[in-house]
Amino acid sequence: QITLNESGPTLVKPTQTLTLTCTFSGFSLTTSGVGVGWIRQPPGKALEWLALIFWDDDKRYSPSLKSRLTITKDTSKNQVVVTMTNMDPVDTATYFCAHRRPYNSGLGGYFDYWGQGTLVTVSS
Amino acid sequence: DIQMTQSPSSLSTSVGDRVTITCRASQSISSYLNWYQQKPGKAPKVLIYAASSLQSGVPSRFSGSGSGTDFTLTINSLQPEDFATYYCQESYSSPGTFGQGTKVEIK
Numbered sequence: 578q579i580t581l582n583e584s585g586p587t588l589v590k591p592t593q594t595l596t597l598t599c600t601f602s603g604f605s606l607t608t609s610g611v612g613v614g615w616i617r618q619p620p621g622k623a624l625e626w627l628a629l630i631f632w633d634d635d636k637r638y639s640p641s642l643k644s645r646l647t648i649t650k651d652t653s654k655n656q657v658v659v660t661m662t663n664m665d666p667v668d669t670a671t672y673f674c675a676h677r678r679p680y681n682s683g684l685g686g687y688f689d690y691w692g693q694g695t696l697v698t699v700s701s
Numbered sequence: 702d703i704q705m706t707q708s709p710s711s712l713s714t715s716v717g718d719r720v721t722i723t724c725r726a727s728q729s730i731s732s733y734l735n736w737y738q739q740k741p742g743k744a745p746k747v748l749i750y751a752a753s754s755l756q757s758g759v760p761s762r763f764s765g766s767g768s769g770t771d772f773t774l775t776i777n778s779l780q781p782e783d784f785a786t787y788y789c790q791e792s793y794s795s796p797g798t799f800g801q802g803t804k805v806e807i808k
Binding site for chain 2: 614616638673693
C-alpha cells in the first residue's frame with residue numbers, strides 16, 4: 578500500500594524560504610521509472626505542477642518557478658524535500674506530493690497516489 | 702510551455718446524463734494525457750492515463766479518447782458521486798501542465 582504524507586510549516590512570512598517534506602511508504606524511489614512530484618493548489622484555483630524527481634535523481638521544475646525551487650530525495654529515509662525561496666502571499670496554497678507512475682517505457686507518467694496535502698499560508 | 706485548455710469551465714447536469722469534457726493542448730502531445738477527478742478538500746484521483754487507459758478501480762462509465770492536441774473525457778450515466786472538478790494533465794513534457802479544471806455541478 579502506497580502512502581505519502583506532506584509535512585512542514587503552515588505559516589511562513591513573505592520573503593522566507595518554505596521547506597516541505599514528503600515522507601512515503603510502499604514503494605522505493607530507486608525503482609526504475611518512478612518519480613515523486615510536488616503539485617500545489619491555491620484556494621479555489623487549479624492545480625499547478627511544481628517539481629518532480631526521478632529514481633535516477635533526474636530533476637524537473639516548472640519553468641516559471643525554477644529559480645525558486647529545489648527538489649531533493651533521501652532514499653534511505655523515503656523522503657523527498659522541496660524548498661521554495663522568497664515566498665509571497667500569492668504562494669498561499671495546498672501543497673501536495675504524489676507518486677508518479679511511468680508508462681510507455683517512462684516517456685509518460687501519471688500521479689496515482691497523492692498525499693492529503695498541506696495548506697501553507699504566506700502572511701506577515 | 703505546453704498550455705492545456707479545458708472546456709467548459711463548468712457545467713450543470715443531472716444524474717443519469719452523459720457528460721463530455723474536452724481538453725486541448727497548445728501543441729501535439731501524442732497520447733500523453735491524463736484525467737483526474739477532485740472533490741472539495743481532497744487530493745485529486747486519477748481516472749484515465751495515456752489518453753484512454755482506465756485506471757484500475759475506476760468505474761467503466763468513465764472513458765477517454767483523443768490524441769495529438771484534442772482529447773475528451775466522457776462520463777456515461779452520471780452518478781451522484783461524480784459531481785466534482787475534473788482536470789486534464791499532459792505528461793509529454795516537464796512540467797506536466799494541468800488544465801484549468803471543469804466543475805461538474807448538479808442542475
